[in-house]
Amino acid sequence: xxxxxxxxxSSPVTLGQPASISCRSSQSLVHSDGNTYLSWLQQRPGxxxxxxxxxxxxxxxxxxxxxxxxxxxxDFTLKISRVxxxxxxVYHCMQATQFPYTFGQGTKLEIK
Amino acid sequence: QVQLQESGPGLxxxxxTLSLTCAVSGGSISSGSYFWSWIRQPAGKGLEWIGxxxxxxxTDYNPSLKSRVTISLDTSKNQFSLKLSSVTAADxxxxxxxxxxxxxxxxxxWGQGTLVTVSS
Numbered sequence: 001x002x003x004x005x006x007x008x009x010s011s012p013v014t015l016g017q018p019a020s021i022s023c024r025s026s027q028s029l030v031h032s033d034g035n036t037y038l039s040w041l042q043q044r045p046g047x048x049x050x051x052x053x054x055x056x057x058x059x060x061x062x063x064x065x066x067x068x069x070x071x072x073x074x075d076f077t078l079k080i081s082r083v084x085x086x087x088x089x090v091y092h093c094m095q096a097t098q099f100p101y102t103f104g105q106g107t108k109l110e111i112k
Numbered sequence: 113q114v115q116l117q118e119s120g121p122g123l124x125x126x127x128x129t130l131s132l133t134c135a136v137s138g139g140s141i142s143s144g145s146y147f148w149s150w151i152r153q154p155a156g157k158g159l160e161w162i163g164x165x166x167x168x169x170x171t172d173y174n175p176s177l178k179s180r181v182t183i184s185l186d187t188s189k190n191q192f193s194l195k196l197s198s199v200t201a202a203d204x205x206x207x208x209x210x211x212x213x214x215x216x217x218x219x220x221x222w223g224q225g226t227l228v229t230v231s232s
Contacts, residue, residue: 037217048208048225049159054218092159096217100174101161 002026002095006104012112019080021107023093028073030097037096040069040078043106044089052091053078085111114139116209116223124203124230130196134209134223141190142167147212148192149219150183152205160205164212165192199230 003026013019029036038056041049051060053069056076066081080087088111093104120132134148141148150162163173165183173181182195196203206225213220 035216039218041219048222049219050222051218051220054213054216054220058216060218060220094159094219096212096219099172100176103159103161105158 001100002029002098002102004093004095004102004104006091006093006107008107009105010108010110012110013080013083014112015085016082019083019087019109021078021091021093021109023071023076023078023104025074025076025095027098029076029095030073035097036072038069038071038076039094039096040067041092041094042087042089043092044086047089049092080109083109083111114211114221116211116221118207118209118223118226120226120228122227122229124199124228125232126200126230127198130194130199130203130207130228130230132194132207132209132226132228133191134193135189135191136211137190139211141185141192142187145214147214148183148185149210149212150194151208151210151219151222153208153225154202154205162194162196162207201230204228204230 005024007022040053043049052063057069068079090106092106115137117135124130147164149164153159163183165171180197185192206227208225210219210222
């Protein structure tokens with residue numbers, strides 16, 4: 001299985017400041033079809049996960065543009081340009097390049 | 113907008129079979145554009161992908177659960193189901209049903225989740 005490792009596991013951030021979460025995969029996520037199936041999900045307290053970003057950098061419908069994704073190969077990053085109170089929660093990266101799909105451990109974003 | 117809702121027993125005895133159903137509204141599970149998936153999350157832990165099914169009936173399962181898992185579709189009721197046999201306490205988790213887009217393989221819509229506890 002591809003192991004997804006997120007850092008940090010916890011990120012205290014000041015409102016209005018940027019935040020960044022890293023996700024590293026144990027092997028390349030480039031699929032044989034040339035695509036890289038790396039997604040980012042947000043899970044607010046008591047809620048199901050919600051899709052933010054797919055295929056590294058594509059924002060899902062309705063996701064604010066303060067969220068952005070980047071990376072390639074085995075190293076990926078989710079950035080929030082200016083953290084708002086509603087961004088509190090756990091962020092997960094997920095790979096769908098190889099079965100079984102696997103997730104990172106999750107990064108808890110909290111406000112200082 | 114598509115909505116998914118899980119239903120099923122919240123308590124299952126060890127060695128028995130866990131059975132959950134996911135009702136889909138706002139869209140048809142017969143659409144060829146999506147897979148229909150199950151994911152679970154033990155309390156305080158990360159997400160684990162269980163498997164998915166396509167309208168053709170083709171399934172893919174997590175090898176760690178494959179010998180115990182069955183995912184099926186009921187197009188007449190616009191729902192799909194999960195069965196997990198021989199459960200133990202390690203199967204206690206919140207179970208989510210979700211839709212996976214065929215093109216970009218993103219899991220774009222999730223149900224609210226249902227807690228299943230395995231205990232005698």
